[in-house]
Structures are given as structure tokens and as C-alpha cells.
Amino acid sequence: MKPLVLIVDDNADDRFLFREAITKSGFPAEVLFLHDGREARDYLAGEGSFTDRGKHRLPLLVITDVRMPRMTGIELLSWTRQHSELKRLPLILMSTSKVPADVNSAYAYHASSYVVKPTHFTGLIAFFKAVSAYWLEFGGAADASLT
Amino acid sequence: MQKRRLVLVVENDEADGLCIEQAFSRHSEAQCVRLRTAEDALSHLGIDAQPGSTAPRALPDLILLDLVLPGSSGTELLRRLRQNEMTKHIPVVALTSSRKTTDREAAYQWGVTSYLLKPARAVDLSRMIDAVVNYWSFCEIPESPAALTGPLRR
Numbered sequence: 001m002k003p004l005v006l007i008v009d010d011n012a013d014d015r016f017l018f019r020e021a022i023t024k025s026g027f028p029a030e031v032l033f034l035h036d037g038r039e040a041r042d043y044l045a046g047e048g049s050f051t052d053r054g055k056h057r058l059p060l061l062v063i064t065d066v067r068m069p070r071m072t073g074i075e076l077l078s079w080t081r082q083h084s085e086l087k088r089l090p091l092i093l094m095s096t097s098k099v100p101a102d103v104n105s106a107y108a109y110h111a112s113s114y115v116v117k118p119t120h121f122t123g124l125i126a127f128f129k130a131v132s133a134y135w136l137e138f139g140g141a142a143d144a145s146l147t
Numbered sequence: 148m149q150k151r152r153l154v155l156v157v158e159n160d161e162a163d164g165l166c167i168e169q170a171f172s173r174h175s176e177a178q179c180v181r182l183r184t185a186e187d188a189l190s191h192l193g194i195d196a197q198p199g200s201t202a203p204r205a206l207p208d209l210i211l212l213d214l215v216l217p218g219s220s221g222t223e224l225l226r227r228l229r230q231n232e233m234t235k236h237i238p239v240v241a242l243t244s245s246r247k248t249t250d251r252e253a254a255y256q257w258g259v260t261s262y263l264l265k266p267a268r269a270v271d272l273s274r275m276i277d278a279v280v281n282y283w284s285f286c287e288i289p290e291s292p293a294a295l296t297g298p299l300r301r
Contacts, residue, residue: 110260
């Protein structure tokens with residue numbers, strides 16, 4: 001079974017571009033798009049419409065927008081870090097711009113990284129290739145190989 | 148590679164260290180400084196004296212840390228980095244051949260940013276370093292407390 005990656009973004013245009021870039025990058029994971037931090041929190045908690053863990057398995061990686069209604073990416077990050085099952089879940093924050101205070105908050109809450117969304121489509125494809133190599137090929141293997 | 152990165156590599160194993168340095172040499176945008184022990188790293192960063200002492204050197208953007216080192220362990224180094232105001236923000240990637248869950252638990256306890264298992268073959272380790280350099284070129288790096296001057300400093 002392919003690993004699952006959650007992508008959380010309230011912007012429909014960005015979700016469309018991510019979907020296209022993921023396809024073009026040959027991203028070797030199943031990708032589920034969610035619309036804001038609250039929906040992602042429900043998914044990760046197995047609440048609301050996501051109670052069936054058989055259907056809604058935990059992801060290997062979460063990539064989330066920072067600025068979203070209802071629950072921001074940093075609030076989602078902070079929430080995951082308070083739950084033993086999720087506190088080591090790799091979580092990448094993506095933003096349209098670099099806000100130094102957000103970058104510092106992100107790493108203070110143990111984000112896996114903070115990325116400014118590439119402005120060009122080719123950059124976005126390159127980003128998903130880089131995520132694939134780092135997290136899916138090398139990083140994702142870590143949990144499975146540990147004894 | 149979009150941004151030039153200064154990467155501190157703490158790796159005692161000579162074969163692995165050479166492989167990592169060679170891999171970095173292919174990436175002109177990333178500069179690698181390799182040290183062999185936790186003590187060398189603390190000294191290099193200027194945090195081997197009293198807690199709170201200022202780091203005199205340019206701080207690295209990223210640290211690649213082998214957890215199994217002679218003398219103090221990589222985990223002990225990580226603890227010291229996290230307890231120092233000048234270095235606690237620096238992303239640290241554990242790059243280790245340890246497959247013990249206890250090592251991983253300790254690394255996460257002290258705020259490791261990600262945990263990579265070192266491949267057995269040099270060719271794969273080299274590819275892993277390519278992946279690390281390429282991935283982190285997309286990532287923003289937190290600014291050191293000293294860099295946060297003006298309105299951000301309270």
C-alpha cells in the first residue's frame with residue numbers, strides 16, 4: 001500500500017496546482033486534500049466524518065498551509081505535538097511568504113520544516129520531488145526499519 | 148538548490164564522513180563543515196563554556212548529526228544545543244545507523260527535527276545527502292534570537 005500524505009490548504013487554486021504538480025512529479029504516495037486545519041485535526045483525531053480508521057488511516061506526512069480559517073497551520077502543528085500518537089508526525093508548513101515570527105514559532109513547536117510556496121509551477125514540481133526523496137525514500141523508511 | 152546553506156556535519160566514521168563531504172562538494176550552493184565529536188562541535192559553536200555564552204562564529208543553518216559518537220553522544224550534543232539560547236532554534240537532522248528505538252526516542256525528546264537512517268551502501272548515503280541538501284534548499288530556517296532585533300525583539 002502506498003503511504004498516505006495529507007495536504008491541507010483552504011485555497012482551491014493552490015490545491016489544483018499541487019494536484020497537477022504532484023502528478024507531474026511522479027509522487028509515489030496517495031494524497032488526500034483537506035480544506036483547513038480543523039478538518040485536518042478531525043481527520044487526525046478520527047473524529048467527525050473520519051471515525052473509521054480502516055478507511056481514514058494515519059498519514060506518513062502532513063503538508064499544511066499556514067494561514068487558514070477556523071484553524072491555522074501553526075495551531076494544527078501545536079495540537080499534534082500535544083498528542084502522543086501524533087507528536088512525531090512529520091509536518092511541513094507552507095506559506096505564501098516568509099514571516100520570521102511564523103518560521104520561529106513553527107520550529108519552536110517542532111515543525112519538520114517551513115517552506116515558502118514556490119511561485120513557479122516547475123518549482124512546485126521540484127519541491128514535490130524533493131519531498132518524495134527526503135521523506136518517502138529516506139525519512140519514511142526510518143520507522144519501518146527500527147527495532 | 149535555491150538558497151546557500153551552511154551545514155554542520157558531526158560524523159566520526161571516516162568512510163561515512165568522506166562520503167558525506169564528497170556529496171556536499173557536488174552542491175556548490177551548500178557549504179559543509181565536518182567535525183568528528185560532540186566536543187568539537189560545542190567548541191566550534193562557541194557553546195562549550197558557560198551556558199548563555201555567545202556564539203562567536205556564523206551559526207549553521209542546519210546540523211546533520213550522527214548519534215553514535217566517541218565521547219559525548221550525539222543525543223547529549225542535541226540536548227546542549229537545545230538548552231542554549233543561541234543554538235536551540237537550529238534544525239537538527241539525525242543521520243544515524245542506530246536502529247534502536249531508544250536512540251530515536253531520546254533524539255525526539257530533545258527536539259530532533261527529523262530522523263534519517265543511514266543507508267549501508269556509500270552510493271545510497273551519497274544519494275541521501277543529495278536529497279537532504281535539495282530538500283532543505285526549499286526550507287526557511289529560523290533566525291537566531293540575536294538576529295531578531297527591532298520590533299520582533301521584546
